[in-house]
Amino acid sequence: MEMLDEFKKYLAKYVEISPVEFTMLEPFLQIRNFDKKVKLVDIAEEENYLNFIEKGLVRKFFYKGRDEIITQIAKEGDLISSSVSFLSGVPSSYVVETIEPTTFISLSKQSIEKLYAIHSKWQRAGRLIITDLLVQKEYWELDRMKFTTKERFVRFLTSNGDLFQRVPQKYLASYLNIQPETFSRLKHFLRKRFAENNL
Amino acid sequence: MIQTIDIGAYCDFLFQFIQKFGKINREEFDALMPYFKMRYFEKRTIILQKGEVDDYLNVVVQGLVRKFIRVRGNEITLQLATEGHMVQSEVSFHTRMPSDVILETLEPTTLICMDYQGVQEALEKIPSAEELGRLIITYMFIRKDSRYYSQLKNTTRERFLEYMNVHPHMLQRVPQKILASYLNIKPETFSRLKHLLRPAKI
Numbered sequence: 302m303e304m305l306d307e308f309k310k311y312l313a314k315y316v317e318i319s320p321v322e323f324t325m326l327e328p329f330l331q332i333r334n335f336d337k338k339v340k341l342v343d344i345a346e347e348e349n350y351l352n353f354i355e356k357g358l359v360r361k362f363f364y365k366g367r368d369e370i371i372t373q374i375a376k377e378g379d380l381i382s383s384s385v386s387f388l389s390g391v392p393s394s395y396v397v398e399t400i401e402p403t404t405f406i407s408l409s410k411q412s413i414e415k416l417y418a419i420h421s422k423w424q425r426a427g428r429l430i431i432t433d434l435l436v437q438k439e440y441w442e443l444d445r446m447k448f449t450t451k452e453r454f455v456r457f458l459t460s461n462g463d464l465f466q467r468v469p470q471k472y473l474a475s476y477l478n479i480q481p482e483t484f485s486r487l488k489h490f491l492r493k494r495f496a497e498n499n500l
Numbered sequence: 501m502i503q504t505i506d507i508g509a510y511c512d513f514l515f516q517f518i519q520k521f522g523k524i525n526r527e528e529f530d531a532l533m534p535y536f537k538m539r540y541f542e543k544r545t546i547i548l549q550k551g552e553v554d555d556y557l558n559v560v561v562q563g564l565v566r567k568f569i570r571v572r573g574n575e576i577t578l579q580l581a582t583e584g585h586m587v588q589s590e591v592s593f594h595t596r597m598p599s600d601v602i603l604e605t606l607e608p609t610t611l612i613c614m615d616y617q618g619v620q621e622a623l624e625k626i627p628s629a630e631e632l633g634r635l636i637i638t639y640m641f642i643r644k645d646s647r648y649y650s651q652l653k654n655t656t657r658e659r660f661l662e663y664m665n666v667h668p669h670m671l672q673r674v675p676q677k678i679l680a681s682y683l684n685i686k687p688e689t690f691s692r693l694k695h696l697l698r699p700a701k702i
Contacts, residue, residue: 370653372652384641384645385641385645388641388642389638424634431634431637431638432594435590435640435644438644438648442578447600
């Protein structure tokens with residue numbers, strides 16, 4: 302199925318999978334479609350899915366008082382889930398919500414447990430994917446400490462320029478831990494600098 | 501580094517430590533044993549310097565290891581690992597890239613370690629190691645996520661009280677400045693918050 306190609310490529314980064322093995326995997330995959338601004342998981346619910354984004358845009362956040370603190374913005378080719386709830390079974394402390402209409406390729410907890418039991422290859426894929434999530438998380442923390450507000454802004458702009466068009470500014474500001482006013486100021490400052498350099 | 505301690509003395513500690521993650525029988529455990537080694541460090545020893553590739557997954561048997569990063573002249577403490585905790589530069593260990601973080605002992609410290617090569621070999625050769633590895637990494641991921649969550653979600657006062665209630669002895673073991681940094685609290689605020697602990701002590 303063509304829709305699964307990107308997911309196949311994603312898995313191939315971690316383990317070698319033969320066409321036969323992938324055919325065995327297919328019945329465990331669920332294609333799930335959501336409109337924009339739909340919550341997949343809410344606070345206190347249990348997360349039952351690990352989701353790969355085939356198309357669309359999704360954010361993960363928690364509430365601090367009335368503020369929404371965004372900890373992940375995920376696009377095509379990314380995994381998103383209320384991962385601690387998914388991995389440990391505790392109620393979710395996060396909301397996972399679509400920003401755009403989104404198509405997911407999802408694996409339920411039960412499916413993953415079955416896959417683990419079928420072949421150690423899936424155990425290995427699981428281990429390597431979780432390792433990657435752990436490493437990403439540490440990078441995220443260190444980047445927040447190592448770089449100044451302006452550096453974080455520029456780094457994000459350089460590596461995720463497309464998201465500037467797709468994601469509401471207040472979401473990006475929250476994700477980068479930058480005050481919305483500072484965010485606007487940095488945007489204008491950089492726009493001016495780019496314009497000066499290009500002309 | 502002095503390496504005179506026999507790992508055999510810590511067999512039970514290690515067996516119990518591993519049981520926390522997944523069921524493993526004595527036979528599989530015996531197969532794993534050759535991959536472990538002991539390391540011993542005096543107090544205030546840098547065991548991983550910035551720019552080195554971290555080659556070890558360490559479990560603290562006794563002592564205390566601090567993980568920190570230097571940023572614009574400041575030291576920010578990221579982890580305080582005591583008995584039974586795992587400590588390493590996860591990024592450096594898994595990506596084989598030079599470490600940004602520094603590991604330093606705050607007390608004389610005994611570690612049980614497995615090096616990167618050992619981990620890969622054990623995963624290849626011991627059937628149950630793959631599952632065990634996954635469960636350990638899952639645990640590390642959950643711990644890390646929970647810490648970030650509490651750092652971002654909780655107020656200074658909540659962070660202070662939550663930590664001090666669970667780890668009251670750390671005030672004796674760790675310089676206040678380092679504890680304050682770990683909890684992301686200004687040293688002056690930290691001193692002020694200490695009065696909250698007094699009634700509980702009497």
